[in-house]
Amino acid sequence: MRKIVLMVVLLAGQLLISCSGDDDDPGSDSRIDILPASTMLMEFETFAVNNGRQESFGNAIRAGGHISSWKKFMDNDLNMPITAYLISTNKDAAYSDEGWAWDTEFKLEGEQYTSKLLATESENGVVWEMLISKPGSFEDFTAIQGLSAPDRKSGTWSLFKHPVDSIEAVKIHWEENAEGIINHMKYTAHRDGSYIEYTITDESIYDGLYNLLNNGNTASVGWNRNKKYGWITEQEYYQDDQRHCWNISFEDDECE
Numbered sequence: 399m400r401k402i403v404l405m406v407v408l409l410a411g412q413l414l415i416s417c418s419g420d421d422d423d424p425g426s427d428s429r430i431d432i433l434p435a436s437t438m439l440m441e442f443e444t445f446a447v448n449n450g451r452q453e454s455f456g457n458a459i460r461a462g463g464h465i466s467s468w469k470k471f472m473d474n475d476l477n478m479p480i481t482a483y484l485i486s487t488n489k490d491a492a493y494s495d496e497g498w499a500w501d502t503e504f505k506l507e508g509e510q511y512t513s514k515l516l517a518t519e520s521e522n523g524v525v526w527e528m529l530i531s532k533p534g535s536f537e538d539f540t541a542i543q544g545l546s547a548p549d550r551k552s553g554t555w556s557l558f559k560h561p562v563d564s565i566e567a568v569k570i571h572w573e574e575n576a577e578g579i580i581n582h583m584k585y586t587a588h589r590d591g592s593y594i595e596y597t598i599t600d601e602s603i604y605d606g607l608y609n610l611l612n613n614g615n616t617a618s619v620g621w622n623r624n625k626k627y628g629w630i631t632e633q634e635y636y637q638d639d640q641r642h643c644w645n646i647s648f649e650d651d652e653c654e
Contacts, residue, residue: 430498430517430524432487433546436580437572438480438555440596442469443606445626445648458644461619461630464610468585468594476557476567479541481506482513482530491517513541523547526555536561550574603654604628629653 445462472480486500493499497518504511513530528542539561546553555570566588573582581598595609604620606628617635621628626648629641636642643653 428519429491429493430519432491432500432515432517433526433544433550433553435484435487437546437553437574438483438557438570440468440472440583440585440594441580441606442466443621443623443626444469445621445628445644455648456644456650457630457642458628458648458650460632460635460642461608461617461621461628461644464612464617464619465594465608467612471587472568472585475559478506478511478530478560479528479557482511482528483515483542486513486515486528515542520545523553524550540564598623627651 442465443462444466445458446466481504482502485502485504489500489502491498491500497516499517500515502513504513509532511530511532513528516527516529518525522545524546526542526544526546527540529538530541531537531539539558541558543556543558544554552571552573554572556566557568557570558564559567568588569586571582571584571586572580575581575598579598582596584593584595586593590613592612593610597607597609599605599607599620601620604622606621606623608617608619610617610619615632615634617630617632619628619630620641625646627644627646629643631639631641633639641653643651645651
């Protein structure tokens with residue numbers, strides 16, 4: 399009789415542990431997949447290289463200069479959060495009481511860092527947060543915050559530069575089309591409200607478009623994403639509102 403009671407107690411205990419485990423890990427059905435890096439990284443076209451040519455001329459170099467300034471800003475000022483996220487996309491997530499988490503370690507300019515990307519479900523979609531630590535320097539610095547829509551077709555990211563300056567450096571808005579391609583993205587800098595907006599258009603000739611604002615100066619750049627010829631409009635620089643074009647060799651040319 400005592401053996402039967404003992405067996406019942408042991409089975410009850412195992413059942414309790416099993417149920418508790420199910421509560422801790424929701425299983426693969428509720429797993430949150432990490433968003434691809436393309437939701438954060440804009441396609442920067444600087445019109446600098448084509449078939450071996452290493453420089454642009456006139457209108458093309460003017461357009462490329464606007465784009466490359468944003469590329470440098472993202473590469474230099476926001477290298478730490480972007481690097482951490484890129485490495486996280488190659489890691490597996492684990493479930494904890496904080497939600498789904500991607501833990502990783504990485505080196506940047508010879509310095510060691512650890513990061514944790516957290517994802518939790520909300521009524522508005524998935525909430526994202528990236529925490530970065532540097533041993534002996536800072537801990538759990540919120541480097542990235544984000545929200546992706548329930549259908550994962552759009553969302554926002556906020557990137558922060560450094561724990562000493564914890565103000566949002568840039569806000570990113572992104573949208574994905576029916577083919578799963580990021581066809582619209584906008585970076586807005588907190589420091590002065592400048593922005594660069596990238597769109598894949600429905601035009602057959604100029605299917606790429608940038609709209610930019612920098613220090614109160616607006617510009618638009620359209621180009622063929624395959625052959626790289628294009629145009630730029632910039633009232634303040636050209637003193638008109640006309641398109642100023644370049645050809646496949648990045649040389650100034652008449653506009654079609």
